[in-house]
Amino acid sequence: MKIGKAFTLAEVLITLGIIGIVAAMTLPTLVAKHRKKVLHTQFLKAYSDIQNAAKRFQADLGISVYEYSQGEPNAMSSSDTLGKLMTYFAGVKKGSVTIGAGNSESILGYKPKNLKGELVPTMPCDRSIVTEEIGGRFFSMDDPVSVYDNPPYGPKICVDINGRKGPNIYGYDWFVFVFTKDNGVKPYIGKEVANLAPEMPNPETACSYSYANATYTCAHFALTDTSPENPKEKYWTDFLK
DSSP states (O other), X not given: OOOOOOOOHHHHHHHHHHHHHHHHXXXXXXXXXXXXXXXXXXXXXXXXXXXXXXXXXXXXXXXXXXHHHHOSSSOOOHHHHHHHXXXXXXXXXXXXOBOOTTOTHHHHSSOOBOXXXXXXXXXXXXXXXXXXXXXXXXEEEOOOOOTTOSSOEEEEEEEETTGGGSOOBBTTTEEEEEEXXXXXXXXXXXXXXXXXXXXXXXXXTTSSTTOSSOOTTHHHHHHHXXXXXXXXXXXXXXXXX
């Protein structure tokens, strides 16, 4: 019986080397793609959870989060509003502390960065306690918008959709939303939201790899899954690096 020729050791090593090179080239791409998919899912869940909490909030109290934050005759503090809202989530970890601008890392354990990878001078939501949910997500809130603003928007709420896992970057796992008077929850989009100076950037400007401050308008593009650089491209698969 004729026996076929076996592979030589050199041929086996060459084949394994080629497989290793191909794996090394494709594995990082696959890992990055999976990570973005996970973040996208976490983002949508966080947005849905905030919406549901706002609906339950209004059903129980008879007023929207916006109206509660305004208070009559005096506006409620952001910490009061956030504390009340968080009762409609799964649960809150003990140890949340009152913070001001610039010292959020006292509870977060890190400072959020912008898309450039630079530390952000001030957080968009730095006027309330930072609350850590049982699931590990972080929530904070900004001061309520004045009752004289038109249209009526506010307050802003920031969420870290995956807690300390990282990358802890606005536009990746940190996003900013805003409550409306009719109890809606919308992405924060800069100058189109009331009580902001007219020189505030357009949404695409503040969701950019060249923007020096907090890239805080990315929730708008993340929700529609549209790249701020090219509307024909996707946010989660094309825009995020």
